[in-house]
Amino acid sequence: MxxxxxxxxxxxxxxxxxxxxxxxxxxxxxxxxxxxxxxxxxxxxxxxxxxxxxxxxxxxxxxxxxxxxxxxxxxxxxxxYTMFNLEPVGEHFVQLCGTTPCMLRGANALKDVCRKVIGEQRHVTGDGKLSWLEVECLGACANAPMVQINYDYYEDLDPENFETLLEDLRAGRAVRTGSQTGRSCSAPLGGDTTLTDETLYDGSRVGKWRKRFDETSAPGDATEPTSEGRPAELSRPEAKTSKGKQDAEALPDAGGAKPSEAKAPRRSAKKTDGEG
Incomplete structure (x- = not known):
């Protein structure tokens, strides 16, 4: 450290x-x-x-x-915490990721661009516009190599477009954040290869699925819910015999007696003093 x-x-x-x-x-x-x-x-x-x-x-x-x-x-x-800069930085502070994925994709060449355009690390250009620092992984490995400048990410860099980016920032020209090659988010460089059918995510297939589901649902299907989210009464066999009573009262126990009858206390057969 x-x-x-x-x-x-x-x-x-x-x-x-x-x-x-x-x-x-x-x-x-x-x-x-x-x-x-x-x-x-x-x-x-x-x-x-x-x-x-x-x-x-x-x-x-x-x-x-x-x-x-x-x-x-x-x-x-x-x-x-390295998020706090303890010395002056440029108006555009470049944090260049130098960890393995970015290094394998050309981060060292980006360092050379920084030294050419800005100078050594922590050096602020004479106009106060630029300074840079190599940092640890910034979490955009699929779009390596990349840098963070102030609050924005700039990805898919190469020496040419990175130098152009720095010069545009220094001159106050508008720049594009994110991928510098037009890539959409973290999609493959050659374009999307999966989920290319728009009906998979435009809602049309969901509607068709719902229609099929409604057509095949039987009236007594236990999966058919009520408005309260419980199975419908007609799908519960015990409900047909209870006629509005609680389920526990409607179902007989193994001996044929209702739970309320089976649990009733029995009168003791033992006679007490004074009984005939």
């Missing part, structure tokens, strides 16, 4: 904007008294979002003050 330290150059102070402060107070209010520390991650994330994508030390102190936590406890959270 890499050593994570705060940036050498820090701002003098940090305060949430009024909107973000109200948002933070709502997060804190979700937790009972004495448990406000549970809001530490959302507050740190909002502070990073407000401060140009990275988390300064004054923001860590401010969050600790708001939650009544020792500063060192908030510092432990901020330095443990």
């Amino acid at each position: 890499s050593v994570r330290r705060l940036a050498a150059v820090q701002p003098e102070d940090f305060e949430f904007t009024q909107d973000n402060l109200q948002w933070a107070e709502r997060q804190i209010a979700k937790y009972p008294e004495g448990r406000q520390a549970s809001a530490v991650i959302p507050l740190l994330w909002k502070a990073q979002e407000q401060h140009h994508g990275w988390l300064p030390e004054p923001a860590i102190r401010r969050v600790a003050e708001m939650l009544g936590m020792p500063v060192i406890r908030v510092m432990e959270v901020a330095t443990f």
Whole structure:
């Protein structure tokens, strides 16, 4: 695990904007008294979002003050989770997946593009537009190689379309998120090979199935439910003899007597004193 330290150059102070402060107070209010520390991650994330994508030390102190936590406890959270950037990043922060599936599909060539267009890792371009960092798996292995830039995924990259993507971002031109080859979600590169019949999912087959089911359901079929979801009365043999009485009273026991008769207490045959 890499050593994570705060940036050498820090701002003098940090305060949430009024909107973000109200948002933070709502997060804190979700937790009972004495448990406000549970809001530490959302507050740190909002502070990073407000401060140009990275988390300064004054923001860590401010969050600790708001939650009544020792500063060192908030510092432990901020330095443990790699989702928090502890030093400045570019306006477009490129996180490049370098784990096995992406590496096998050409991630190393994408690193070369980053070094060419941006520079080494953690370096911010002079115009403040771009910086990059190699990260662990981002969970889009079927569309490798890929990168995450701020909150969006860019997939099916190669050196040519990736360099074009970075230059478009730097110039402020509109870009397309997701697959850069036009692939639909995680479908095969050559196009869909299964579930290509639209009637499988457009509802038409379901309607036909329901019609067949209604036609073949016999009137006394036990699978035919009532409006309450129970089997219909006419499908229960015991209901025909009960005539509205409870089932337990309608069914005889093995000796031919009704349950109510079988359970009736018997009078003792033993005579007591004073009886004739």
